[in-house]
Amino acid sequence: MIRGGYIGRMVRVNLTKLKVKVEEVKPDFMVSYVGGSGWGARLIWDEVKPNVHPLSGKNKVVVATGPLTGTLVLGACKTSLSSISPATKLYGNSSIGGMLGVELKQSGFDALIVEGASRKPVYLWVTDRRVEIKDASHLWGLGCLSAEDAIRKELGDAEVSVATIGPAGENLVKFACVMCDRGHQAGGMGIGAVFGSKKLKAIAVKGHFDIPVANMELMRSTFDRAMKYVNxxxxxxxxxxxxxxxxxxxxxxxxxxxxxxxxxxxxxxxxxxxxxxxxxxxxxxxxxxxxxxxxxxxxxxxxxxxxxxxxxxxxxxxxxxxxxxxxxxxxxxxxxxxxxxxxxxxxxxxxxxxxxxxxxxxxxxxxxxxxxxxxxxxxxxxxxxxxxALGYDVKAALATALAYATYGIGEHSDGAGAITYDLKAGRGRYTEDQAERVSYLQHVGLLLDCLGVCQLPWVRLGLNLEAYREAYEAVVGVNVTFDFLLRRGKAIYDLTRAINSLR
The missing domain is CATH 1.10.569.10 (Aldehyde Ferredoxin Oxidoreductase Protein, subunit A, domain 2)
Incomplete structure (x- = not known):
């Protein structure tokens, strides 16, 4: 039985009809697709037809948190933005840092689905279980950082988390990003252009509710052990x-x-x-x-x-x-x-x-x-x-080359965990377990995105993956093995490939 981590609600905003609808999330959906990019992939699979153009009103953006987002887990700050990418015309996902996901959960929602397209520029104001669609005509044309400042001033709260687009998104540049909290980007997949096609300038979020944790004592113990491990x-x-x-x-x-x-x-x-x-x-x-x-x-x-x-x-x-x-x-x-x-x-x-x-x-x-x-x-x-292209020469990093060739969203930083394997193996070296290892790293990386945590404590600090399983048990209240979670990561990876196979 789920006792924490998830709020159990997501909110759907139709910008064509200017309507907001709150929906309950079923427990089996929560566990099967974990959260974050897993929820995004399933919702895109269910709701966006294979022939939909990325910049049409029929494309959707899913902003989804993970069960660990906003909890005492190292790097538990990530929010996933999923859509059909203008850059690739395939499934696209970018994770973003900052306070967006934390504030979204504290507002009473696990996820936000944006569909349709507005006739005039708007932004969304999400706070304490309600969503307002506000006019953004005066913000259209502003840069991301300038728009952030203007929205916070308009709302009268300097601590509001703001995710916004700039002129690139407004002009449908295929690699336009979504900027959040003065320096965090959902970049590369062009989701900023999807915002622009919907005339969605920004999403502003501020919440005041607590995020439920099933076993706070175990959560604190897990956090303390992780901090001692980090070097x-x-x-x-x-x-x-x-x-x-x-x-x-x-x-x-x-x-x-x-x-x-x-x-x-x-x-x-x-x-x-x-x-x-x-x-x-x-x-x-x-x-x-x-x-x-x-x-x-x-x-x-x-x-x-x-x-x-x-x-x-x-x-x-x-x-x-x-x-x-x-x-x-x-x-x-x-x-x-x-x-x-x-x-x-x-x-x-x-x-x-x-x-x-x-x-x-x-x-x-x-x-x-x-x-x-x-x-x-x-x-x-x-x-x-x-x-x-990313900052690794794949001629000398063979595992990374394989990861880029097979990752569901192309040459993206979320698929770059294989570079750590290449560094250990040595320049240009092929190893017998390379394919198996790359597959494992891809599934782990996707799982961490689904959980709502940053990959860097694992990739760079060497944080044991068992710590994430312990955190999931402490937060959600469900005792699972890491193998179970990893199988969910693989299933979601396969789902992203299935979406692309139909496009």
Whole structure:
């Protein structure tokens, strides 16, 4: 019998009819699909037909928490956003940090389903078992961070969690992200464009109810043991700290503090960046010449509402096309896309978000842009299933290559846990158990998404997976084996593949 973790309610918002409906969630659905991306996959399977276009009103967005979201579990801050992706036209899922999921559960809901499309811009205000559809005409056109500030001011509460889109989402850029709480992104899958197609500017959430926990004593004991187990070591980034004035920030109840607080030049604007992928794709990917430019570029992507890795990939693609003579300066509206020309690169980011000039083509993503430009452009385009390339060279990481080729949503960071296996195996090494191990890592990663927890305490800190089973038992009140939970992860993985097989 379920005694905690789940609220037992989800809310459905139809933006065409401007109606809100609260629905009960059956216990067998809760357990079978766990939560988070598992709920999202099942609801997309049930409710979105295979021929639905990602940007039509018939597509849906499922915002779902997991049973551990908002509890005393390391990294229990994750919320899953599931939809049909504009980037791949297949099933897409992105998990987002910040306080969105915690506040959603404290508002009395496990999940939020958005369907239909509004005629005018709106945002959702979710608080204490009620949802209001509010006018967002005055917010349309604002950047993500600016819109966050405006919504909090309008609602009179600085602690409201806000997930919003920027100009990229409004203009249906295929890799537009959803930004949450000034630095957390649901990126890569283009779910920000789905928001934009529905004229949904933002979701604001603030709750005041307690999240039920079946056995708080066991929960505290599990948390204490996990904290003792964690042993994290890393570099201090001294050079970067000296140049961009970094501090640290963490998600809800997470000891890692993997977010970096930086200040942009003399502006005083504080941002959460740059992370590894951000640095890789705005700097080492032949885009921006200095760390100050990288920090500003990361902030600009956040404000515009674009996935920074996808943006870095498409800009680097345009730069290489320019060098090879596949794009002329005239086609680029006079921009000089040579390495070191930071000002022109940053201007191009804005053009992509607003679909100006060549930005209109690049906003379709690397794969689509290359197909329109011809054979040589196709040959140099870096992507998997239409998604951005990640910061790992799979020629030297064979398990990661296999993970990207078989993961249900393409080359996505949720499928990147295999890189830890490659690092242990050695550069370019094949091992006999590689396929089995990659499959296991994919199922574990998906399970953690379903539970509503961040994967990093497991991937980077080495947290024992048994800790998550113990936490599930303590929170939900159901005694299960880890093998049972892992089988649910595999079943949900298979479900995502089934969705894609019909599209």
């Amino acid at each position: 994290y070591e890393g570099g201090d980034g001294g050079t970067v700290r000296g140049r961009v004035r970094m501090g640290d920030a963490s998600c809800y109840l997470c000891p890692m503090a993997c977010r970096r607080v930086n200040v942009i030049g003399k502006t005083g604007i504080k941002i959460l960046s740059p992370e590894y992928e951000e640095t890789a794709f705005l700097s080492m990917n032949y885009v921006l010449p200095s760390m100050k430019d990288v920090v500003y570029g990361g902030w600009l992507c956040d404000e515009l509402g674009m996935d920074v890795v996808s943006a870095g990939t498409v800009i680097a693609f345009a730069m290489e096309c320019y060098e090879r003579g596949l794009l002329s300066r005239e086609e680029l509206n006079g921009l000089d896309l040579r390495f070191g020309e930071a000002e022109d690169v940053l201007r191009l980011l804005g053009d992509v978000a607003r679909r100006r000039g060549i930005g209109n083509l690049l906003a379709e993503g690397v794969e689509a842009a290359a197909e329109r430009m011809g054979e040589e452009a196709i040959r140099i385009a870096m992507h998997v299933s239409g998604l951005k």
